[in-house]
Every structure is written in C-alpha cells, then in structure tokens.
Amino acid sequence: MGAFQLGIGPVQALACGPAQLRLTVDGERIRRLELLLGHAHRGVVGLARGRDPQAAAVLVGRIDARAAVAHQCAFARAVEAASALAVPPGTEALRRAMTELEQLAVHLHHLGRVSRCAGLHGAAGRAALLREAVLVACAEAFGHRLMLDAVAPGGLARLPDPAGLAALPAVLDRLRNGLPALRRALLDDPAAVRRLGGGTPEPWTRCRTRLERIGHGLGLARGLLAEAGEPVAIRPASASTAPAKETGTAEEIGTAESAGGTVWHWVRLEAGLVAALHVHDPVLPAWSMLDELARGLAVEELPLLCASLGLSSSGADQ
Amino acid sequence: MSGTAARARRHPPLSMLHLQGGGCGGCGLEIEALLADGRLDAVGLLLVEAPRHADLLLVSGTVGRNLLDAVLATWTAMAEPKWLVAAGACALDGGPFRDGYAVSGGIDQHLPVSLVIPGCPPTPDAVLAGLRLLLDALRATPDLSPPPPPARPALPPAALPHRRAGGDSSGG
CATH class of the missing domain: 1.10.645.10 (Cytochrome-c3 Hydrogenase, chain B)
Incomplete structure (x- = not known):
C-alpha cells in the first residue's frame, strides 16, 4: 500500500491562524508534514518603513497578539538605543x-x-x-x-x-x-x-x-x-523630546521576552524615521519543528501537538 | 440575558465557522475566550469546522491577497441561507495594515457583510453583543430564509478606540 496525501487549510488549519499543510500519511500515521505559510502576511516591515518610530510602534505591536508587549518593547528598545533616548x-x-x-x-x-x-x-x-x-x-x-x-x-x-x-x-x-x-x-x-x-x-x-x-x-x-x-x-x-541623533543614521537591536522565546528587532533610523526593520519572532522556529515532532503521530493527534507548541501564523508571517 | 437565553432554547442553535485571517490574531484570542467560558453556547451558537455545516461565517483578521481565494471558496461552499460577520478592524477595512501591499481591503469589498463588530480587537463582550444582535434579528423572522440587509449597529466601544495606523498621519 502506498501512502496517501492529505491537505489541511489554509482556512481552519488547526486553530493556529491561516496555514496550509500537506500530510503524507501511511494508514493513519503521519510520515511527513509539509508546511506552506504566508497566508497571514500583511507586509508589516513594508508599512513601517518611512514612518516615525512612534507611528511604527502601533504597527509592530500588531505583529502577533500573543507577543504584543514583547514586540512593542523590543522595537522601542532598538529605537531608544539608536536615537539615544533614555528611559x-x-x-x-x-x-x-x-x-x-x-x-x-x-x-x-x-x-x-x-x-x-x-x-x-x-x-x-x-x-x-x-x-x-x-x-x-x-x-x-x-x-x-x-x-x-x-x-x-x-x-x-x-x-x-x-x-x-x-x-x-x-x-x-x-x-x-x-x-x-x-x-x-x-x-x-x-x-x-x-x-x-x-x-x-x-x-x-x-x-x-x-x-x-x-x-x-x-x-x-x-x-x-x-x-x-x-x-x-x-x-x-x-x-519625549526629539531623538538626539535625529539628523544622522543609526542601527540598533532591541530584545524582549515573549511566552514563546526572545523577540528581537533590528532597526535602522535615518533622519528620525524608520529606514529599515528586521523582526525576529520565535514562533517561526517552532513551526519548523512541527514536521519532526509530527512524524509517527496519528492524524487526529496533530491538533493537540500544535496547541501545545503554541503555534501561530501571525508572528511567523508578519 | 435571560430573554436571549429563553429564545436560544426555543430555536435550534445556529452553526458558525470562524475564519481567522492574517492580522495579529488578537480577535481570534478574544473570540476563543468566548468559546472557553461557554458563552457562545449560551446564546445558541455552535462552532463548526466545515463550511458546509455553517450558517454564519465569522471573519476576523486581514484578508490578504494570499488568502482571498480561500475565503471566497469557503463562502461559496456554505449552503444558503448564510450570513457573514466581520469582527475587528482588520476584517472591516484592513485595519492598521490596510495600506499594505499584501492586504486586499476589507471583506465587504468581496462578500456581502451582514454585521460588523468594530474594535482592535473587539472585547469578548462586544463580539457577543454583536452576534446576539444578529441572532435576535434572524430569529425574529419566522423562516430564517431571507438574508437581512447589511446591519452596522452601534455597539459599545471596545477597550480602546481603533487607531488608524495607516498611511494618513492624521489619526495616529
């Protein structure tokens, strides 16, 4: 008997937000799990570019509601370090x-x-x-x-x-x-x-x-x-007063803890505006473990595994 | 509360599919909170996973270009009569991400919306109040067949009024 393939998502995929999965199953056992993310992509970095850091802070808080404070803090710390703002x-x-x-x-x-x-x-x-x-x-x-x-x-x-x-x-x-x-x-x-x-x-x-x-x-x-x-x-x-380095260019990293691990933001400020941004959300590595952990499980055990990993596509897709 | 509960007993429960789009997932968390404390059951709503079993489609989060086909397919797969509820700023008009290249506007640009629940995210109470409003309207009609005209009720504001974080610098 050959293996069967089973598609899940992107709607209602294991209650982790939109994601698409392809399972290769042998009987009821998962042999392989392929993942297609990106359905929750909003282009946060693209929207943040060119904005005032205070306006961008509203945006980065909405990268993932499960790490809203962590993203806000990591971004704020990066901006503060780059613009010599004392807290x-x-x-x-x-x-x-x-x-x-x-x-x-x-x-x-x-x-x-x-x-x-x-x-x-x-x-x-x-x-x-x-x-x-x-x-x-x-x-x-x-x-x-x-x-x-x-x-x-x-x-x-x-x-x-x-x-x-x-x-x-x-x-x-x-x-x-x-x-x-x-x-x-x-x-x-x-x-x-x-x-x-x-x-x-x-x-x-x-x-x-x-x-x-x-x-x-x-x-x-x-x-x-x-x-x-x-x-x-x-x-x-x-x-808060205008950043000290407003006219110059500065790059810094800020970190904060979320329930899934460390969130970090790298930000580049030019003339007081966000010129570039990179966001690391720890949920992305958690998604990459899913294939390894799901192998050998029965298909109906997959939702429990996903729930226990705390997966979300918001933080992964941004 | 007791009136709605009594009506819920007289009517068969309606089934609802929660479609979570992009966005931060905050609306999803707040809707899940209603599920966890059983208040969704109390108003006569049953959460289902298959579009073919659903009377209501509850959309939260941004409907991105990547997701639009799947959302339209879900709506098409639902049997008539069917109603669509948009919960939260992202489903309403893209919310803070509405100017993004990846976001294809509010869900109302693509599908007929029967109820809008504003907020970023709406509190569980606001979601419940909105759904109750729709259910009461549906149950007031003897045969649930005619879809109601789009309703935009004045709901109690969520904890924080939605801040326009889009391209205009006027609202932030």
Whole structure:
C-alpha cells in the first residue's frame, strides 16, 4: 500500500491562524508534514518603513497578539538605543513587568487550548478564568486587555492607571492560589496524563514547562512591579523630546521576552524615521519543528501537538 | 440575558465557522475566550469546522491577497441561507495594515457583510453583543430564509478606540 496525501487549510488549519499543510500519511500515521505559510502576511516591515518610530510602534505591536508587549518593547528598545533616548529605570521595570504579565496570560491561553483539545474541560475552565483575571487587570492598569498601544519608544504610550497598577499584586496572588489546582488537573490527574502524553510526550512536558514558567513569572512580575514604584516617574511618549541623533543614521537591536522565546528587532533610523526593520519572532522556529515532532503521530493527534507548541501564523508571517 | 437565553432554547442553535485571517490574531484570542467560558453556547451558537455545516461565517483578521481565494471558496461552499460577520478592524477595512501591499481591503469589498463588530480587537463582550444582535434579528423572522440587509449597529466601544495606523498621519 502506498501512502496517501492529505491537505489541511489554509482556512481552519488547526486553530493556529491561516496555514496550509500537506500530510503524507501511511494508514493513519503521519510520515511527513509539509508546511506552506504566508497566508497571514500583511507586509508589516513594508508599512513601517518611512514612518516615525512612534507611528511604527502601533504597527509592530500588531505583529502577533500573543507577543504584543514583547514586540512593542523590543522595537522601542532598538529605537531608544539608536536615537539615544533614555528611559527612566522605573518605566523600564514597568515595561518588563508588562512582558511578564503578557507571558502569564499567553501561557494560560495555551494551557486552556491544550486542555480543550484533550477534552479536559475542567482544566480548560480554570485556565480561562485565570487568564481572564490577568486580562481584566491589564485593561484597568494599561488601558487595553492585550496591552496593545501601551509601549512607545521613550517609555510608555500613555500613563497607566494608578488604581489599576495598585490592583495588580492582588491578581498575581489570585494566580498563585489558582495554580496548584490547574497543575493537578493537567499534570497529576491520570486521565490528563494519558490524554496529554498519549501519542507523544510533547504536550504533557510542554504543559509542565508552561506551569513552571507561570510560577516563575509570578515572582518576577511581583518584583518588577515593586521596582517600578509610583507611576508619576513614567514619562509618556508624547512628552519625549526629539531623538538626539535625529539628523544622522543609526542601527540598533532591541530584545524582549515573549511566552514563546526572545523577540528581537533590528532597526535602522535615518533622519528620525524608520529606514529599515528586521523582526525576529520565535514562533517561526517552532513551526519548523512541527514536521519532526509530527512524524509517527496519528492524524487526529496533530491538533493537540500544535496547541501545545503554541503555534501561530501571525508572528511567523508578519 | 435571560430573554436571549429563553429564545436560544426555543430555536435550534445556529452553526458558525470562524475564519481567522492574517492580522495579529488578537480577535481570534478574544473570540476563543468566548468559546472557553461557554458563552457562545449560551446564546445558541455552535462552532463548526466545515463550511458546509455553517450558517454564519465569522471573519476576523486581514484578508490578504494570499488568502482571498480561500475565503471566497469557503463562502461559496456554505449552503444558503448564510450570513457573514466581520469582527475587528482588520476584517472591516484592513485595519492598521490596510495600506499594505499584501492586504486586499476589507471583506465587504468581496462578500456581502451582514454585521460588523468594530474594535482592535473587539472585547469578548462586544463580539457577543454583536452576534446576539444578529441572532435576535434572524430569529425574529419566522423562516430564517431571507438574508437581512447589511446591519452596522452601534455597539459599545471596545477597550480602546481603533487607531488608524495607516498611511494618513492624521489619526495616529
């Protein structure tokens, strides 16, 4: 018997955004997985070129909603380094706290999706509740649930709400209290271990890693929020002065952490405008692992694997 | 809320296909949040994966030149009567990417849109409010056959008004 080929996507392809896959299957086992990305391409770099960095910041925040703060921060840091803009230490601590909050929400999102794929509805509900608590708190503190348009070169795009900022540690406490039950439902429950570790151990081990990162991130976020201090120290971007090197040309790199890994932006400024930009999103290497990890799996186990990898075509296609 | 729930019980659930285009995926995250907490079921909407099973097509994200054929094919594969909902700034007009070479404008340039849910991204509450509005309109007609005229309801604004990040420097 020869192998069969099976096409998936680009619409409704494994809930990772638009992507096209061609599976070569032997019986029900995947022998090979070919990937065609690019359906989510918007031309972000092309749109950013020639823009004022403040206007380009709105655009790079929308490269991937799962790493919105990370992209905004990486871009802002690159621009700040290239134009010698100084950011107050308190503001920098707050920006790092925001990337930690984003990572908490995204890890919870992926855990929820993995739970739903595996039919673990109790765990999915717990993860969704905790994620919602983070997003509501972020909306109150930073004006947007996903913290879009929150960071700008030079500091923050707008002043955070003091009451919202003061409420963040209580949300971190709520997460810390809710985490053990989620951990038990995903890692210790025998049915969960069987479903998550059935075809390949990858989903289970990734859930464990995400839970560990959430625990670690809670501590980091708490420390950074304390370090950030009072929001009066934050300088809104509108008040930032013109870049020191406005007339010249400068190139710099900025990095930030997202739930999937490190995001980095290389930017070249000419006369204060973005002349060139390169964006690295860590989801692209994650896509390239898919073929290797999917080999030998049954076709119906593929959605769970994709959910556990946290794949998205937004960050890969840009 | 209770009125809608009661109506949802009287009517068979409608099925909806969520087509995620390009864009940042924020709309997809917010729509998935509705799925996770069961509020989509509560208003009588069932999420399906095949266009042939779908009554509603919910489009979020940019419809790029790369994706347009697939979107049109999905719409063609859906059985009549069918309705299209555009959620978020990208589906509406390309949003912050509407001037990009890869983006082919809003979905309304290609297909008849019955409902627009604005926001970048719309909050889960805004998505739900919009879908409920459409469902109520559909259920008010005894035989779901005639597609309603395009509706552009005034919905509660999303957390942040959509900033025009396109080529004009006037809106940013």
